[in-house]
Amino acid sequence: MLAAGYQTPDQLAADIAATRALTDRPFGVNLFVPEDSERDEAALARYAAQLGPDFARFGVALPGPHWKDTDFWREKIALLSSDPVPVVTFAFGLPSRGEVDLLRAVGSTLVGTATTPEEAHAAISLGLDAVVLQGPEAGGHRATHRVEDEPSGLPLAELLTAVRATTDLPLIAAGGISTPERVRELLDAGASLVQIGTALVRTPESGAPQLYKDCLATRSGTVLTRAFTGRYARTLRNRFTDAHSATAPALYPQVGQLTGPLRRAAAAAGDPENLHLWAGIGHASARPEPAGVVVRDLAG
Numbered sequence: 001m002l003a004a005g006y007q008t009p010d011q012l013a014a015d016i017a018a019t020r021a022l023t024d025r026p027f028g029v030n031l032f033v034p035e036d037s038e039r040d041e042a043a044l045a046r047y048a049a050q051l052g053p054d055f056a057r058f059g060v061a062l063p064g065p066h067w068k069d070t071d072f073w074r075e076k077i078a079l080l081s082s083d084p085v086p087v088v089t090f091a092f093g094l095p096s097r098g099e100v101d102l103l104r105a106v107g108s109t110l111v112g113t114a115t116t117p118e119e120a121h122a123a124i125s126l127g128l129d130a131v132v133l134q135g136p137e138a139g140g141h142r143a144t145h146r147v148e149d150e151p152s153g154l155p156l157a158e159l160l161t162a163v164r165a166t167t168d169l170p171l172i173a174a175g176g177i178s179t180p181e182r183v184r185e186l187l188d189a190g191a192s193l194v195q196i197g198t199a200l201v202r203t204p205e206s207g208a209p210q211l212y213k214d215c216l217a218t219r220s221g222t223v224l225t226r227a228f229t230g231r232y233a234r235t236l237r238n239r240f241t242d243a244h245s246a247t248a249p250a251l252y253p254q255v256g257q258l259t260g261p262l263r264r265a266a267a268a269a270g271d272p273e274n275l276h277l278w279a280g281i282g283h284a285s286a287r288p289e290p291a292g293v294v295v296r297d298l299a300g
């Protein structure tokens with residue numbers, strides 16, 4: 001899977017070409033679906049004011065917001081329809097019916113992401129080929145279809161059981177998976193596949209900064225917070241989440257644009273207290289082993 005969120009279309013095209021040069025086997029591209037969010041300038045300004053002392057401490061300037069940031073959605077859909085890949089997956093919402101038809105016509109298998117039975121049914125009604133069910137245990141962003149929604153706390157196994165009772169489509173279970181026993185349980189409960197994220201972050205193949213890799217092993221406690229990007233995400237708890245989780249507005253990706261320079265400065269300074277450190281609840285099990293070993297151990 002190629003993570004195309006936050007990439008320019010040129011970067012994505014280069015990654016697709018590089019992947020084809022490495023393998024003849026199927027691969028996929030994961031896209032972030034943009035949302036027409038409310039342009040709440042006052043709420044963003046209040047949060048920016050609250051972050052003022054943080055910016056001053058790092059000596060970086062507050063950036064201005066880009067309200068029309070769609071993460072190059074149209075351009076990426078155009079690229080994937082003119083230069084198709086075997087699989088396209090969607091996070092943070094669903095494509096339009098027209099976009100589904102376009103990508104289906106060029107032969108791509110389409111996979112949605114859901115955090116509730118209702119979101120799963122929306123993906124199934126749209127005619128997608130499979131659905132990732134992301135439980136609240138997961139590291140990184142909650143894939144809720146609307147930014148402003150409070151994320152569901154329905155545990156992954158219950159979400160899976162509820163959706164499996166209503167569909168025969170392939171379901172991919174994700175969130176907090178860190179042992180082979182857990183993989184077995186989820187497959188027995190009706191998952192067709194399981195998906196892991198945090199368990200791969202410390203592998204040598206991962207491009208994550210060493211500071212983040214180390215934090216997964218040395219820190220404890222995760223929280224769900226809008227503080228870094230405006231969209232709920234599970235991260236290791238730190239000073240930034242303690243200071244700002246209660247007040248961060250539900251404005252994605254604008255809060256992420258705002259905190260970006262601060263997070264880059266914190267990373268450059270080796271400061272884990274002001275960084276996003278995406279982590280699922282099983283982060284203590286993440287090991288610095290090759291990705292193939294991690295996957296084979298879980299599959300075993």
Ligand SMILES: Cc1cc2nc3c(=O)[nH]c(=O)nc-3n(C[C@H](O)[C@H](O)[C@H](O)COP(=O)(O)O)c2cc1C
Nearest residue numbers: 003091138139140174175176177196197198278280
């Ligand atoms: C560092 C990190 C980056 C992630 N990036 C993406 C992404 O770009 N697109 C996506 O659909 N999910 C992304 N996720 C979420 C994963 O797809 C998955 O839901 C999650 O990692 C599963 O939980 P786990 O981390 O506990 O294994 C990311 C997760 C992590 C930890």
